[in-house]
Amino acid sequence: MTFYNRSAELTTLEEGFEANTHSFIVVYGRRRVGKTELLKQFCRDRPHVYYLAAQEAASQQLTKFVTQIAAAFDDRVPRIDSWDEAFDYLGDKLESESRIVVIDEFPYLIDANESILSYLQSFVDERLQQTDAMLILCGSSISVMESEVLGHKSPLYGRRTQQFDITPFNFRDARAVIDYDIEDAIRSYAITGGTPMYLTLFAYSQTLAENISSQVLSQNSLLYNEPEFLLRTELRSPARYLSILEAIATGHTTPNEIAGMTGINSGPLSKYLQTLRRLRLIERETPVTVSSPQSKRSLYRIADEFLRFWFRYVEPNRSSITEVPDIVLEETILPDLQTHVSTVFERVCREVVWEAVRRDELEPYGTVGRWWYGEHEVDIVGLSPSDDRILFAECKWTSSPVGQSLVDDLKAKTEHVRWGSPERTERFALFSKSGFTEGLADELDASWTLFDLQKIDMLTSPSN
Incomplete structure (x- = not known):
């Protein structure tokens, strides 16, 4: 995928690399926001060890991790049987030759072996701090990264030197990707939102309607089932969360309205809403003049424009899309698209206010x-x-x-x-x-x- 923007994050990483001290950096954020592309861009032309974890047995993860270290240092792969030995091996190598060490999708290692957090704590305290090397832990499971890596109960708590919460692009940043005129750019942003992966899926030589047809309504497209995939990576039982998101996307924005639409009682609903907020899928909004965030005048809204589009047009029309996707596009989506875009236009205009303030x-x-x-x-x-x-x-x-x-x-x-x-x-x-x-x-x-x-x-x- 082509790399766009993230210049501020790149600059900060480069400054950390140039400093004459160790760095321990945590990078996290939702899937598809470009975390891996950012780290690959940073590591390019710099000495590094890059390990991408996978959902597999701990023994396989250990073998692949050690193999990546040996390859980076042009060494013969040693016989290593435990994670503490693996980090000792890495520490020995870093003492003689500094490197950037990236462990991507770190939550998969935790799932396979929770003790790895304690092994890493010892590595950071006893080996990494004696070097000029940089360790980067990256993960797409926001809940795991915030609780198990950044949380105060984590063995790694307080040891990070920096953290990056990677979020989707705002409209201005997204326009580096969207190759439409301003009017269609706003319409397109109202569908893809600012997630880099979604933005790059659209072919901007085609019309917006053609992109909706091929990239959203086609059952073979990545975006057709994307929200379900996102929820299943974070939640074991996503069904109720899906119903809550659909309720909010279709205009039921207060807790009472959401409860009435989904049939979920207020007690459990509050916990579900809190989880969705923590995963950055919904936002709690209060009138700008209200100082208390707990105000009863609060509303909920979908935080991601693509999710709003999907739950508004795709999820309620799954059966029809399977049979007659073109009719759903022509008879349901396109006639109502102006209503959907108008809400996104308000958010774009708020960006414009801030930019106009910056420019006096x-x-x-x-x-x-x-x-x-x-x-x-x-x-x-x-x-x-x-x-x-x-x-x-x-x-x-x-x-x-x-x-x-x-x-x-x-x-x-x-x-x-x-x-x-x-x-x-x-x-x-x-x-x-x-x-x-x-x-x-x-x-x-x-x-x-x-x-x-x-x-x-x-x-x-x-x-x-």
Whole structure:
């Protein structure tokens, strides 16, 4: 797979490698986000030992690990019967010649032999710290990496020198891969999200509809069963989690709504939701003006755009997709796609706000998010407590230009947002896929900023 972005992570790894001391780095994140590609890019042209663990017997894992060490140091493969001997062998080699040592998919080693954590603790304390070498443990099981490697009960706790939580690309970073114009780029991102593997599966010489057909709806495609695969790598019984994700993706976002849709009681449901949050599959969202994260006004949303798309369109239509995938595409997905994309467009617009702040095109805001109360909702609200300043913004993914009516609607909503003093400074912004009615910009004062697709394109282009 072609390597994209991750320049900040690469720079940090390179600085650690150049330092005259040992490094113990933990890299983790969901599958398909590019962890292995990052490490391969870093190790390229540098002396290294790379071992990819697999789901197999501990004896086979040990033999392959030792074989990789011997190959990296151009040594004859020794007879080694235990992991403590293997790490002693590695320590001996590193004393004479420093290396980057990568153990990828480390959770598979833990599954086969939990004692490996204690062996590694001894290796880090007694051997690695006496060298300039770099040890990198990488894993796709977030739960295992956070509890067994980073957790305070782990033998390795407190020994890491750095950790990298690798997450999917935001829209700006994803555009380095998406070779569509800005409008179709946003639509495409609303389907693949920012997961590098998913982004690279689309052929951007084809239409978006053709990519949906071949890469999502085809039963032979990787993405057709991908969510089930992701859940099964983390969970032994994914059925209830699948039903919860489908409920959220189809608009049931409060705990009561999710319980009603799935038939899961509130007690067990709370634990399921907590697990899905820990796996980065859902997010708990509160109105931006609410200071308590435990607010009863919280909602749940799918954290990954592809999962939202899949649970909205693929999972409920499995039977029909098996028989008539083209009809599902033409009659179900494409007519409703604008509704799905409009929610993603709001997230893209929040990125644009931050980028405009960085470029001094908007005044600074410490917090940017969504706001709602009862029947009232504002797509984007930015807060600057130190200046008693608030930003209100609406995002419209519609086929018609935005005009004065949206200006009036947004102004009317401001009185419901209780934040700051009565003398607070109010700023406004409008984002529109189809631009604005003629003369609107001239009618608005300096407190308003308008963002059409051309400006959004400029602010999210990775080349700018």
